[in-house]
Amino acid sequence: MSASDELADQDLDSSSSEDADLGEGGMPRVSRRTFMKASMAGAAIVGVGGLGLKSTSGALLQIAPQTTTSPSDAFANRTITLIVNGQSYTLTVEPRDMLVNVLRENLNLIGTKRPCNRMECGGCTVLIDNVPVYSCTYLAVRAGQGQNILTVEGGKTDNVLNTVQQAWVPADASQCGYCQAGRVMAATALLKWNSNPTVPEIQAGLEGILCRCGTYLNVIAAVQAAAQNLGGSQ
Numbered sequence: 462m463s464a465s466d467e468l469a470d471q472d473l474d475s476s477s478s479e480d481a482d483l484g485e486g487g488m489p490r491v492s493r494r495t496f497m498k499a500s501m502a503g504a505a506i507v508g509v510g511g512l513g514l515k516s517t518s519g520a521l522l523q524i525a526p527q528t529t530t531s532p533s534d535a536f537a538n539r540t541i542t543l544i545v546n547g548q549s550y551t552l553t554v555e556p557r558d559m560l561v562n563v564l565r566e567n568l569n570l571i572g573t574k575r576p577c578n579r580m581e582c583g584g585c586t587v588l589i590d591n592v593p594v595y596s597c598t599y600l601a602v603r604a605g606q607g608q609n610i611l612t613v614e615g616g617k618t619d620n621v622l623n624t625v626q627q628a629w630v631p632a633d634a635s636q637c638g639y640c641q642a643g644r645v646m647a648a649t650a651l652l653k654w655n656s657n658p659t660v661p662e663i664q665a666g667l668e669g670i671l672c673r674c675g676t677y678l679n680v681i682a683a684v685q686a687a688a689q690n691l692g693g694s695q
């Protein structure tokens with residue numbers, strides 16, 4: 462008789478001695494009915510609001526749930542104010558909305574691209590208080606707390622960004638252009654923090670921004686030119 466046949470037979474047997482049966486090696490043999498009873502007991506504990514766990518001794522342990530925020534509060538839309546390129550926007554977003562989506566779809570700032578949408582390529586890079594972040598995985602509600610957001614459209618008001626953009630074309634730093642918004646923003650952040658970077662520092666500053674067209678060398682030249690045009694005074 463197979464093991465599954467044995468289990469089926471045990472389920473049909475309603476005698477109370479089934480739990481006491483010993484299987485191979487002296488291990489207790491548990492029927493499907495007993496397993497289901499135990500599972501349902503555990504589910505009931507979870508169902509009343511706690512996490513039911515069994516200790517090694519078999520006793521049920523209870524871990525109280527956190528009750529500071531109700532589920533309906535957690536999923537409620539939020540009204541936030543984003544400061545983007547020096548301009549203030551008040552809008553309502555879902556708590557799960559990522560910054561790149563709000564920039565592109567709510568504010569129509571489509572210069573920020575979304576090539577991978579999963580924190581792998583860096584093409585969605587924007588600056589928050591001069592720090593480069595991947596906007597595809599940065600919650601809009603987190604960005605709406607008074608921070609200054611700078612996107613590739615902000616060259617009219619940001620001198621460093623404008624200087625980087627001016628250096629990009631003569632250096633032939635762009636091919637298809639898909640990665641370049643993120644690359645320009647990373648270069649801008651670098652020059653805001655380091656006005657005269659070395660080549661290894663430029664490479665480190667632009668790390669994490671992938672370019673399928675392979676424009677890496679020309680981008681280094683563009684950043685060097687921008688640093689020179691800024692006169693090392695940033």
Ligand code: FES
Pocket residue numbers: 574575576577578579580581582583584585586595596597598
């Ligand atoms: S789109 Fe954000 S890292 Fe690729």
Ligand code: FES
Pocket residue numbers: 635636637638639640641671672673674675676
């Ligand atoms: S210029 Fe085409 S991906 Fe970078």
